[in-house]
Amino acid sequence: MAKTAFIGLGVMGYPMAGHLKNKGGHDVTVWNRTGSKAEKWAGEYGGAHAKTPGEAAKGAEFVFMCVGNDDDVRSVVYGDDGVLAGMESGATLIDNTTASAELARELAEACGKKGVRFIDAPVSGGQAGAENGQLTVMCGGDQAAFDAAKPVIECYAKMVGLMGTSGSGQITKMMNQICIAGLVQGLSEAIAFGQNSGMDIEKVISVISKGAAGSWQMENRWKTMNDDHYDHGFAIEWMRKDLGMCLAEAKRNGSQLPVTALVDQFYSEVEAMGGKRWDTSALLARLRKPAK
Template sequence: MARVAFLGLGVMGFPMAGHLAANGHEVTVWNRTAAKATAWAEKHQGRAATTAAEAADGAEFVMACVGNDDDLRQVCTGPQGAFSGMTKGAIFVDHTTVSAAVTRELAQAASDFGLGFVDAPVSGGQAGAENGQLSVMCGGDVAQYAKAEPVIAAYAKICRLMGPSGAGQLTKMCNQIAIAGLVQGLSESLNFAEKAGLSIPEVVEVISQGAAGSWQMQARHQTMAENRFDFGFAVDWMRKDLNICLSTAEENGASLPVTALVDQFYKEVQQMGGGRWDTSSLIARLRR
């Protein structure tokens, strides 16, 4: 068992840190909103720190799941950032979805501090975090990953090293690109069924058993039919991720026409007041 710090206790981080504690690790948490850290510590018999540096002090592994590139920089290298509190040889594991560029920047900064750095974005949403069934895609040094993987296993269904630093983030971009087109296709399919006077549950029961089946269809068709989107992965965060994908595609020459189109559809959902709705809310713009 390891001494672990977890930085960032949102809808993903709170249960992920909980799985670490449940697996016997000694966990210290930190969150910008201190009340969340206190609530976590009371629930899981852990410790709450007042700064990222304090949380990281003495930890063998420091996990982070924060918001965006700037948030991650602040948590790592800002005043009272984690790197300043970590012991040489400790490993920072970043579960935030950020650009590959900031990942490589911070991996170099970690190395300058004598630390390891593994980029390890996750997929599986809030339910995956709560159930300890996340897909974790990693980039970094082979030896550092090998040390971190048994700790990550506390909340992972699958954990894989995809290549050097940044490869985990690039793989997460592949994930978001695939989801964007899939959710739009599902939204159009369900909306078409409605317009055609078909029963959505019956349609899904039939087509989900064939080539059209997907996790999104099974997990979201009912709530999409009921126009309920107050859960899951928010549109605001999906647009942040898709913008990273589109920016990276400009750099590497990849063509993402569908992703660019769906990003604009999500912009329309934001304009409808749905920035915090689940990503399955794409269907809402078809019903206007």
């Protein structure tokens, strides 16, 4: 059993912290910006809750974070009440936030100055993966820090891998999102094309999903897309945040992301349709023929 802290109890962090307590049997103290949610978590799982990130991190061997963006991460890490103020030398800070690679490198340097280990560890698998403890975790950092943290991270994951030095986890997550963006756009175009041709989409998917066109998106999203149902899954506003980081990193490293940039534009159009909180598969909504 390890003494741990978890900072950020959103749709992902809440169940992830729960798995650390219930599945791993770890001593977990949580903090959340909305204190009532931390109190609810503590009541549900039997852990403790703290008034500040620093208080939660005090004495913890492993501190986990899962918040919104770079600014949110900085707001809970730095300052007199931040996690670094509460962490002791030899402890490990694990950031599950999908953030920039630049921030990961910054945090690694800041942690190093205090003798704290750092792992950037963004996740893939969505809310369902978090709730079921089946996330894929992409890590960047030192091998020794990773080896020590891996058994704890595995409480909420089905796969945990070290991708390289600090920032490599975030770069891997960006590559993941780039792939998803292209896949969902292609699937949307195919379904719209089939609908306009009068095809039985279920029959088509049952065949092509078993061939070279098959993907997780096809297997898990074709039906809700065909039914025009998007009130679930990974929100478009979150995906646009991620794609924005991909495009910014591409400028930095000299990559060309023409399809990613185009799909991001398409997502902005779906947002204008009122779909900011719709699932990323809602790209199909902008391709549907207007009702007669």
